[in-house]
Amino acid sequence: MADRSKNREGEMDYGPLFRLAGEIGREADLGGLLLKILGKSRPWMRAEACSIFLPDADSGEMVIHSAHGDSAPQLGTLRVPKGQGIVGTAMTEKKTIRVNDPAKDPRFYNKADEKTGWKTKALLAAPLLDGGECVGVIEFLNPIGRSVFTEQDEQMVEYFAGLVAAALVRIRAHEAALERAQVQRDLDLARELQGGLLPKVFPTREEAPGIEIFARLDPAKEVSGDLYDFFPVEPGKICFVVGDVSGKGIAAGIFMAVTRTLIRATAVPGRSPLEILTRVNDQLTKENQANLFVTMILGIVDTRTGRMVYGQGGHNPPIRIPAKGEPEYEPPGGMPLGVFEDAKFGERELNLQMGESLLVYTDGVTEAMNEAKDLFGEERLQQAVKGGAALSAEKLTERVVEQVEDFVREAERSDDITLLVVKRRPD
Secondary structure, eight states: OOOOOBOTTSOBOOHHHHHHHHHHHHOOOHHHHHHHHHHHHHHHHTEEEEEEEEEOTTTOOEEEEEEETTSOOEEEEEEEOTTOHHHHHHHHHTSOEEESOGGGOTTOOTHHHHHHTOOOSOEEEEEEEETTEEEEEEEEEEESSSSSOOHHHHHHHHHHHHHHHHHHHHHHHHHHHHHHHHHHHHHHHHHHHHHHHSOOSOOOTTTOTTEEEEEEEEOSSSSOSEEEEEEEEETTEEEEEEEEESSOHHHHHHHHHHHHHHHHHHOOTTOOHHHHHHHHHHHHHHSOTTOOOEEEEEEEEETTTOEEEEEEEBOOOOEEEOSSSOOEEOOOOOOOBSSOTTOOOEEEEEEOOTTOEEEEEOHHHHTOBOTTOOBOHHHHHHHHTTTGGGSOHHHHHHHHHHHHHHHHTTSOOOSOEEEEEEEEOOO
16 A cells, blocks of 8 residues: 655645555454554554554453564464553553653563564554443554654544444454354254254054143243153053253253153163163263253153053152042152262152043243242142143143243243143043
């Protein structure tokens, strides 16, 4: 780029500056922006060197990106401790600093010269301001064709610093948007993959002549820490499970997937729910570096008679809904999985009568919260299933979800909601 020059009226020619402003305004990459600024602003400013200092987000150190003479610009070649030097002062005080004899200025950070072999004779540092925030500092060293930087140089650099700051903020906002979009794509993919682990086709009358099974999971976030599953373990018997992993997000989702895989690998013919829970817990506690845990109800039901045995791992007690009479909570029992190697688990045996159902759910149902911070609670859940004996397993599940949603209304969902119903066919 051509050096600055005066026009016929003796005023400074701003044309090169405007052309450079246009170039950096079109740059879409941070590295490309820095190279363009370093490579083209130095000759325009008629200085031996140009540097841009950007703060390290973790350490607060100022990372130097610089260009000297005809050498190629170097990105991130040196670091200056936070708050030190003329640059640190310019950033802290958010003002332009012109120093014509650095050797006599106590703020000067001479270690930079020692590390680079450079000799700083004069410097001009301007903060890169985005409103009240300083996002970095641009510095010019050793003016060419004049002994010191002038007041006019200072005005030009202040104006140029505003353009550089605007370009930096724009690019960082763009990169942050791209990163958020990528994170959202990853979360959407994780949700899709996780959803693929949950069975969506429920047993037919031919497959389970004596019972109905229906389940539903509504995640509060992109990735759920809840799980439900069901699968045949031997002819005439189906294993079902509802679990709730502590925590939220990706880690809970991965722990859930691992738990499901272990259950399916462990639930072999002849093993009781208590044995399955014990073996799954042994595996989870060995590899649980994240210190997560999962509560669980795991049962095996006879698809003809409705007889079932289920194991309890510190989970919310299920509700038994008789064909006639009031719904009642089953007794709680057991300890969560993944915490203690010697954890003890409860076990219950039920004989579902004609038209009788068992509702298994996660605490996202009872702890659903409305705008007044009231919980849906166990009493409301008990009322929601009252008179539900005439409903199918699917309709009973839908009724509970509808009443929870009507209670929560516009309040933000705080937890996943999972329900599974096992119903003895009335005929």
